[in-house]
Amino acid sequence: MPQQDIYSEYSFLLEKTSRRIKRYAQKQFVAFNFGVTVDQWMVMKHLYPSSQMSQSELAEITFKGTPTLTRIVDLLCAKGLAERMVDGQDRRKSQVHLTETGILKVENMQPKVSQIRKAAWNKLGEQDFEHFQYVLNTIYQNLSV
Amino acid sequence: MPQQDIYSEYSFLLEKTSRRIKRYAQKQFVAFNFGVTVDQWMVMKHLYPSSQMSQSELAEITFKGTPTLTRIVDLLCAKGLAERMVDGQDRRKSQVHLTETGILKVENMQPKVSQIRKAAWNKLGEQDFEHFQYVLNTIYQNLSV
């Protein structure tokens, strides 16, 4: 491995680990019969308990694109977990909110999801987290321009 | 933010950063007119200069699934950068190798890709990398069972 490729290796390890976390969580979601994907869950969590939010706002807060949000909200609505309401002030916007079923599902899932998410961080301590966050934030800012 | 959700936050930050690295690299690939995606590049790199590898081997080394490899190799073949050869010993396998064009493309891309990959890691030092790798590897192993 040539010296100049170490940065490719770091990027690869980062992507690999990120995918493993996602895959692990998704498998647990299936095992628990949650009936939603990890990404759908992330959107639901931000609407709990009774937030109204436009899709643009949801896209920004979940770091997804607006086309992706359209599709995720489509699926949540099809499952009866969320609903779109046309904004009174601005008819281009749809305010998304959870249905009663959606609220109950979040409440049912929340503690289990916390447990699932915790598994990745075993054997790691406060200092590890802090430094880890520092590195990730630095990378993030390095590529922000 | 409830205390138990900090692990979700860490996972989110990790995924967000991973996606930003990928997106940055892909945009640079387009800007340089490489004509291949980051994932296609990763496969090509492992075949350079004249390796023969089955798709299963490529899948494992790139941490992708075999369906994904099938499609990536399809695309590389369609672009004239790689070729499949039926394995002499085992006719289920196809040995994949770069064409002459593919070899030249890797040689052309390599130094530029190294530069692109380097950008993410600005302002970070040896110790940061080591600790970062330690954390990523720990996560990876935590979820390996």
Add this chain to the structure above:
DNA sequence: AGAATTTAATTGCTATGATAATTATTGCTA
């Protein structure tokens, strides 16, 4: 007010990720 610009959401397209199912081939074993 009317025209141009901006914004929110949607749609279309390509690529990737994950899983399940299928096909072809190989290896094992009773």
Add this chain to the structure above:
DNA sequence: TAGCAATAATTATCATAGCAATTAAATTCT
């Protein structure tokens, strides 16, 4: 050796990511 299990690749399906283009509505600028 006949049958069965394991393996390699492919195909199909669904979900997500990213980009470009479109539509509708709101805002801005003369």
